Amino acid sequence: MRNSFYITTPIYYPNGEPHLGHVYTTLAADAIARYHRLVGDDTFFLTGTDEHGVKMVKTAAEKQLEPSALADLNVKIFQDAFRDLHVSNDDFIRTTSDRHKSGVAIIYNQLLSSGDIYLGAYEGWYDEGQEQFVTETEAKDRNFLAFNRKPLVRYAEPTYFFRLKQYGPKVLEYIENNPGFIQPMSRRNEVISKLKQGVEDLSISRATLKWGIPLPNDPGHVLYVWIDALSNYITALGYGADDARFKKYWPVNVHLIGKEIMWFHTVYWPAMLMALGIPLPKQVFAHGWWTADGRKMSKTEGNFIDLPRVMDVARTYSEDALRYYLLRAAPFGSDLDWSDSDFNKAFNELANVLGNGLNRTVKMIGRYRGGKLPATSTELQDIDRQLVEKTGALPDAVRAAFEKLELQQCAMLPIDLVRTTNGYIDATEPFKLAKDPQQASRLDTVLNLSCNAIYRALVCLLPILPDKAHAGLAQLGVDAKGRTMEDLLNNPPAVGATLGEGQPLFPKVDPPK
Numbered sequence: 001m002r003n004s005f006y007i008t009t010p011i012y013y014p015n016g017e018p019h020l021g022h023v024y025t026t027l028a029a030d031a032i033a034r035y036h037r038l039v040g041d042d043t044f045f046l047t048g049t050d051e052h053g054v055k056m057v058k059t060a061a062e063k064q065l066e067p068s069a070l071a072d073l074n075v076k077i078f079q080d081a082f083r084d085l086h087v088s089n090d091d092f093i094r095t096t097s098d099r100h101k102s103g104v105a106i107i108y109n110q111l112l113s114s115g116d117i118y119l120g121a122y123e124g125w126y127d128e129g130q131e132q133f134v135t136e137t138e139a140k141d142r143n144f145l146a147f148n149r150k151p152l153v154r155y156a157e158p159t160y161f162f163r164l165k166q167y168g169p170k171v172l173e174y175i176e177n178n179p180g181f182i183q184p185m186s187r188r189n190e191v192i193s194k195l196k197q198g199v200e201d202l203s204i205s206r207a208t209l210k211w212g213i214p215l216p217n218d219p220g221h222v223l224y225v226w227i228d229a230l231s232n233y234i235t236a237l238g239y240g241a242d243d244a245r246f247k248k249y250w251p252v253n254v255h256l257i258g259k260e261i262m263w264f265h266t267v268y269w270p271a272m273l274m275a276l277g278i279p280l281p282k283q284v285f286a287h288g289w290w291t292a293d294g295r296k297m298s299k300t301e302g303n304f305i306d307l308p309r310v311m312d313v314a315r316t317y318s319e320d321a322l323r324y325y326l327l328r329a330a331p332f333g334s335d336l337d338w339s340d341s342d343f344n345k346a347f348n349e350l351a352n353v354l355g356n357g358l359n360r361t362v363k364m365i366g367r368y369r370g371g372k373l374p375a376t377s378t379e380l381q382d383i384d385r386q387l388v389e390k391t392g393a394l395p396d397a398v399r400a401a402f403e404k405l406e407l408q409q410c411a412m413l414p415i416d417l418v419r420t421t422n423g424y425i426d427a428t429e430p431f432k433l434a435k436d437p438q439q440a441s442r443l444d445t446v447l448n449l450s451c452n453a454i455y456r457a458l459v460c461l462l463p464i465l466p467d468k469a470h471a472g473l474a475q476l477g478v479d480a481k482g483r484t485m486e487d488l489l490n491n492p493p494a495v496g497a498t499l500g501e502g503q504p505l506f507p508k509v510d511p512p513k
């Protein structure tokens, strides 16, 4: 039986176009999903859009649009961007879709009949940007400002509540007993200490808002957007409608999110799942936030990395260069900073280390051995053995890094092997060996080992550089399509196999100014 692997991104608010942050989460999830497909797991990768809530209504009104029209417009932009960036999501859920709404009705009715939902009244502070109710103490602590620095808004209305308070201690216990649940570890403590202060029941309906999913038992109310939104992770699998599919992928392996929405995913969502009697996610992983040139990205400051900017980089340097830059920018989980000089460094590694290493190897085998891979001799020198050892160790190191979601390592380890290979070629000087017929077998060894090292690096890079690693492998005469990592590693290009043409892997472009 194949293992199943289910990974999600947050579903994004389509009140504007996607930007660097959305692209980052999605491409990181994409790399993880691609890795799991590569190792043969039955993988399901979900992304989508979170279309209800006050934020949508307000932005639509500013643009003199209906919320649904605003959603349609921007959802298309999200979907086109993900397609153009070669995102391999298996599904895209919209919270305005019938399948989601009917799934939410099932979830809501189940919570209502288990007694986890009751009618009460709410008066208090609301953060409209985050779509989040804020307690009195918290409101004071924050100077009555929302996460986005706009004032908190006062809400007063009858509302349905979810019995979050009752689940608080159980969620806390779960988090404490399952150290792998919240990753990275550092984020775990924030949630634990906040939970220890105690939680109140959660207001989950709004009677003053029309743009949302009406409550099945009281259609004058719409469901609070976070309950609606979190449900996507199971409605997309067909919860309550397609049991087999749901059971196949749930519990989810990784909910990948940005650090600002940790609380919703590690407190509200587990509490809801406990109330529904559904197993909890195996892991919620919060990555860091992007700044640009050392400052918070902001349109007014002019350092906002918007979609056109992201796409421009992808078009000029290749989609894969964008991926590589984003994933290697910082250890996965830490905050990151966009800068042209860092991008340059990353692009140089791709063009000059990987591209050049591949190119010179293929060209030398073409020139000196008619494009056929020569055999190694039995007598290896120390320098050969060192390369062989490093080559042999790469797949396990990369596997371990993917299992721990150390995406920066996943990107850098294979490049590091190619860097070593380039050093090996410089030191063994095949161009000199080629001039001396006595050294023919030595040259064979150098060419074979270089090719094998680069081959393995490219196989391990398939999840990070999906297009370029395929193209690179094609230059080594290998079609990697549909093949597993194991198969590829067990069947490197055979001695005598004909390699393809040597082509530059990355475009020749001037570095960004």
Ligand code: MSP
Binding pocket: 009, 010, 011, 012, 013, 014, 020, 021, 022, 024, 025, 050, 229, 230, 231, 256, 257, 258, 259, 260, 261, 288, 289, 290, 291, 297
């Ligand atoms: N709709 C909610 C999530 C509901 S999930 C059940 C939401 N949407 S959002 O459009 O605001 O997207 C938030 C996500 O975008 C973050 O969690 C993160 O994944 C990504 N990013 C947005 N800005 C970001 C940065 N500046 N840096 C990195 N990622 C950030 O919240």
